[in-house]
Amino acid sequence: MKLFNKDEFIANEIKFYLLKNKTKEGEKLPSERELAEIFDAQRATIRNALTVLEEEGIIEKKERSGRYMGHPRxxxxxxxxxxxxxxxxxxxxxxxxxxxxxxxxxxxxxxxxxxxxxxxxxxxxxxxxxxxxxxxxxxxxxxxxxxxxxxxxxxxxxxxxxxxxxxxxxxxxxxxxxxxxxxxxxxxxxxxxxxxxxxxxxxxxxxxxxxxxxxxxxxxxxxxxxxxxxxxxxxxxxxxxxxxxxxxxxxxx
Incomplete structure (x- = not known):
């Protein structure tokens, strides 16, 4: 049985949150601070979780702008x-x-x-x-x-x-x-x-x-x-x- 670490767990929670809210391609995500409040987690954990989603291609990061929903696979x-x-x-x-x-x-x-x-x-x-x-x-x-x-x-x-x-x-x-x-x-x-x-x-x-x-x-x-x-x-x-x-x-x- 695979057990997820905290970063992976929060990454999955954010993924389900985006799906539940029908976040569209190119739509801006809430900030790290807002996500930390939504999931009752530290910002460092949120940042690591977002990095996981970036590596999976689910979201995209734009410098000095924020993170956005990526294209569908x-x-x-x-x-x-x-x-x-x-x-x-x-x-x-x-x-x-x-x-x-x-x-x-x-x-x-x-x-x-x-x-x-x-x-x-x-x-x-x-x-x-x-x-x-x-x-x-x-x-x-x-x-x-x-x-x-x-x-x-x-x-x-x-x-x-x-x-x-x-x-x-x-x-x-x-x-x-x-x-x-x-x-x-x-x-x-x-x-x-x-x-x-x-x-x-x-x-x-x-x-x-x-x-x-x-x-x-x-x-x-x-x-x-x-x-x-x-x-x-x-x-x-x-x-x-x-x-x-x-x-x-x-x-x-």
């Missing part, structure tokens, strides 16, 4: 098949993408290991930077490399893949229904290309998510390799054993 359930565009639309977040390349190629030896297709298989490669709108500014949050076999989506080049959802095109235009997805997640560090396109420093920690999507017949319909800003994403896994451990940890409060 994009939640991804690893057991659900849902396009990136649909997740953002569900959250009411406006998206803008930048198409870096769209090409037809053949699977080589190295790519064959990733996409699980024979060498020489014709395949489309689509590279996009996924962006969200925040205060009229386009914020890049992910670089996405999508590989789609040409026999699954012939003449895909004629469709708008810059702003459109690839899943929507596959479903609506080619009647291909995603049925199963295998995913892996790891931490990587930004190279020069990733740093430039995501507007982060080189060697910044990022999330790399790779997934292979299959139709009901077991055919591979897409291999997706995404490099994401870790401050914008959050992953969930619906497993009873994990859920019970999480509840046990909360009861440890």
């Amino acid at each position: 994009i939640k991804t359930n690893l057991q659900q098949i849902k396009s990136f565009s649909d997740k953002l639309n569900d959250m009411g977040i406006e998206t803008k993408n930048k198409l870096l390349s769209f090409e037809s190629m053949e699977v080589d030896k190295e790519l064959s290991k990733k996409v699980k297709l024979p060498i020489g298989t014709p395949i489309y490669k689509i590279t996009r930077v996924r962006k969200v709108m925040k205060e009229n500014e386009k914020i890049p949050i992910a670089i996405e490399y999508a590989y789609i076999p040409e026999d699954i989506a012939p003449k895909l080049l004629k469709y708008d893949v810059e702003e459109g959802s690839l899943f929507s095109i596959l479903i609506n235009e080619y009647k291909v229904i995603p049925q199963k997805e295998e995913q892996t997640i790891e931490i990587v560090y930004a190279d020069e290309f990733e740093a430039k396109n995501l507007k982060v420093d080189k060697l910044t920690a990022l999330v790399k998510k790779c997934g292979t999507t299959y139709d009901s017949q077991g055919n591979i319909i897409q291999y997706l390799h995404s490099i994401m800003n870790k401050d914008w994403v959050e992953f969930e896994l619906d497993r009873p054993d994990i859920e019970s451990k999480t509840k046990e940890g909360l009861y440890g409060l």
Whole structure:
């Protein structure tokens, strides 16, 4: 059973307070003094708790101004098949993408290991930077490399893949229904290309998510390799054993 220290306990209390009061993105938080009165805690404890929330990306600190509610994180359930565009639309977040390349190629030896297709298989490669709108500014949050076999989506080049959802095109235009997805997640560090396109420093920690999507017949319909800003994403896994451990940890409060 996990027991939280006082800073973590107060951080959770502040988090619930913000949720209960439906604090919106960009809204200013009460001062340290006010929070100390609300939670009957010392200001040093409040300050440490706020630092915990800053590190989690829940709130943001602006010098000489105070602390503000941070942007919402994009939640991804690893057991659900849902396009990136649909997740953002569900959250009411406006998206803008930048198409870096769209090409037809053949699977080589190295790519064959990733996409699980024979060498020489014709395949489309689509590279996009996924962006969200925040205060009229386009914020890049992910670089996405999508590989789609040409026999699954012939003449895909004629469709708008810059702003459109690839899943929507596959479903609506080619009647291909995603049925199963295998995913892996790891931490990587930004190279020069990733740093430039995501507007982060080189060697910044990022999330790399790779997934292979299959139709009901077991055919591979897409291999997706995404490099994401870790401050914008959050992953969930619906497993009873994990859920019970999480509840046990909360009861440890």
